[in-house]
Structure formats: C-alpha cells, structure tokens
Amino acid sequence: MANKKVNDMEISAILEAFAESREDKAVSIDQSKTFKALIVFCNIYVLTFLVIYFSLKNNFLDGFDEGLLTEDVFTVFDGRANVMFWLLASMNVGAYFNFGFKVSCLIALVYLLNTTVDNAVLFAGLISLDDRPYFSVFILSRPLFFVVLAWMGLAYKDKLEDD
Amino acid sequence: MIKNLHLSKLFWTSLLVANCYVIIATYAIVTHPDNTFAADNQQHILAAIKLTYVRLTLAIFFMVAYPVILFSSLKYAKYVTIALTAWGIVMYIDDYLVLYKIIEYPKRGLVVVLQSLRPILLICLIWMSFELTFTKSKVN
Numbered sequence: 001m002a003n004k005k006v007n008d009m010e011i012s013a014i015l016e017a018f019a020e021s022r023e024d025k026a027v028s029i030d031q032s033k034t035f036k037a038l039i040v041f042c043n044i045y046v047l048t049f050l051v052i053y054f055s056l057k058n059n060f061l062d063g064f065d066e067g068l069l070t071e072d073v074f075t076v077f078d079g080r081a082n083v084m085f086w087l088l089a090s091m092n093v094g095a096y097f098n099f100g101f102k103v104s105c106l107i108a109l110v111y112l113l114n115t116t117v118d119n120a121v122l123f124a125g126l127i128s129l130d131d132r133p134y135f136s137v138f139i140l141s142r143p144l145f146f147v148v149l150a151w152m153g154l155a156y157k158d159k160l161e162d163d
Numbered sequence: 164m165i166k167n168l169h170l171s172k173l174f175w176t177s178l179l180v181a182n183c184y185v186i187i188a189t190y191a192i193v194t195h196p197d198n199t200f201a202a203d204n205q206q207h208i209l210a211a212i213k214l215t216y217v218r219l220t221l222a223i224f225f226m227v228a229y230p231v232i233l234f235s236s237l238k239y240a241k242y243v244t245i246a247l248t249a250w251g252i253v254m255y256i257d258d259y260l261v262l263y264k265i266i267e268y269p270k271r272g273l274v275v276v277l278q279s280l281r282p283i284l285l286i287c288l289i290w291m292s293f294e295l296t297f298t299k300s301k302v303n
Contacts, residue, residue, distance in 0.1 A: 072265050083260075103245065106242070106246055107253070110246055
C-alpha cells in the first residue's frame with residue numbers, strides 16, 4: 001500500500017504555491033484608514049443623493065420647482081442615477097476583491113466630469129442656485145466629490161502598485 | 164524614436180484612426196450649414212452642436228497633448244489612454260441611453276457617417292488601452 005503521508009518538502013511546496021494568493025489577500029485587507037474613510041464617505045454621498053432624487057421624483061419631498069420637473073430632465077437624471085449606482089457597486093466589488101478598483105475609480109471620475117460639463121452646457125438656463133436647495137447642495141458639493149474620488153484612487157493599495 | 168517604444172503597428176494604426184476621426188469631426192462641426200437649424204427639432208440639434216463644440220475642444224487638446232505624453236512617459240500615457248477611452252465610452256453611453264431625448268445630431272451625410280463610425284473609434288481606443296496595459300513588461 002502506498003504511503004499517503006505528506007512530507008516536509010511537499011508541505012513547503014504547497015505553502016509556496018499559495019504564498020502569492022495569501023499575499024494578495026493580505027494587501028486587500030490592509031488598506032489605510034484614509035482610504036476606508038473615503039470609501040465610506042463616497043458610499044454615503046452617492047446613496048444620499050440617490051435617495052433624495054428618488055424621493056423628489058416620487059413627491060415625498062416638498063420645495064421643488066415644478067419648472068424643472070420635465071420629462072426630459074427626468075430622463076437624464078434617471079439614466080445618470082442608474083449609471084452612478086452601478087459604478088458605485090463596481091467600485092465596492094473591486095475594492096472588496098482587489099480587482100480593477102483603480103480603473104472603476106477612474107471611470108467614475110471621468111463620468112462625473114463629463115456629466116458636469118454636459119449639465120453645464122444643456123441645463124445652464126434651468127439650474128438656479130437660489131431656488132433649488134437640493135440641487136444647490138448637489139452642485140456645490142461636486143468638486144469635493146471629485147477630490148474624494150481622485151484621492152481614493154491614489155490611496156488604494158493594490159498588487160500592481162509598483163507598476 | 165517610435166521604434167524605441169516597441170509598440171505594435173496596430174497601436175499606431177489605432178492612434179492614426181483616432182486622430183483622423185477627431186479631425187474629420189472637427190471639419191464637420193465647423194462647416195455645418197446653417198439650414199441644419201431649420202428643422203422642427205432645432206432645439207435638440209442646437210443642444211447637440213453645443214455639446215459637440217465643448218467635447219471637440221477637449222478632444223483637440225488631448226490630440227495635441229497625447230504624443231507629448233506618449234513620448235515622455237509610457238506610465239502616464241497608459242493612464243491618459245484609459246481615461247480617454249473611459250471618456251469616449253461614457254459619451255457614447257450618455258448620448259444613446261441618457262441624452263437621447265434632449266439631443267439630436269444633424270442628418271447631414273458626414274455627420275451620419277461619423278456617428279456610424281463611432282464604435283470604430285472606441286475599439287481603437289480600447290485596443291490602445293489594452294496594449295499599453297498588458298504589454299508593459301515588453302515595453303520596459
């Protein structure tokens with residue numbers, strides 16, 4: 001009958017084979033406190049505005065100018081709310097599995113910059129900072145969110161950090 | 164100088180196609196006839212033209228700056244290419260899934276051709292991003 005016991009050499013070979021995956025996992029866990037704070041802020045920021053947007057759309061909140069409640073505007077904001085939700089989801093999944101987080105972060109940043117420019121070009125006449133408090137908070141806090149996204153991408157440690 | 168980068172011919176072809184696309188798009192937007200705005204949906208076309216002016220200004224800036232970045236640092240060229248690819252895809256998604264009720268591109272022949280060739284531009288950008296990302300060790 002064959003000897004089924006694993007000797008020291010075989011154990012070390014097995015440990016060596018899994019060393020890389022252990023290291024990857026350790027890196028994914030060992031993120032800085034700054035990064036953790038930024039990703040929590042990012043989640044709260046996006047989810048808060050999604051909740052506010054869907055509350056306004058479904059008339060759960062008052063104080064919204066009827067002039068802005070047009071079908072065209074809702075089409076645009078609906079699409080962007082959905083895209084932002086999926087980008088947030090992909091960033092969270094990327095951070096958890098340590099895969100493609102920086103690319104997701106970069107795409108989210110580019111997407112937000114593009115939508116800001118689009119909004120400025122298309123809805124410049126509709127947006128007034130005095131009349132619409134929810135939108136004012138949203139527009140004025142945008143630069144802060146850009147900084148948070150860029151900082152989060154830079155603060156994230158992944159296995160390709162040295163590239 | 165070009166050979167030192169060790170990038171494939173497909174990369175340079177993609178870069179050339181992307182540059183040609185931006186140049187032709189600029190020509191189309193600069194020379195668009197005034198009777199474009201006589202259509203029923205002139206507000207939608209005007210919105211598309213305004214948006215295209217802003218986008219093309221940025222695209223021309225990057226078209227000029229890109230060779231400088233590429234020959235200076237491949238690391239930054241990689242990130243710039245990924246950012247430009249993301250921007251191109253984001254604009255495409257935005258136009259067809261989000262802004263489709265607000266903007267409408269003119270029905271002029273050249274604009275129609277450019278719109279139909281837009282996926283080719285995206286494929287070129289995606290290829291450039293992949294090549295700069297996955298052939299990095301060879302480049303080094």
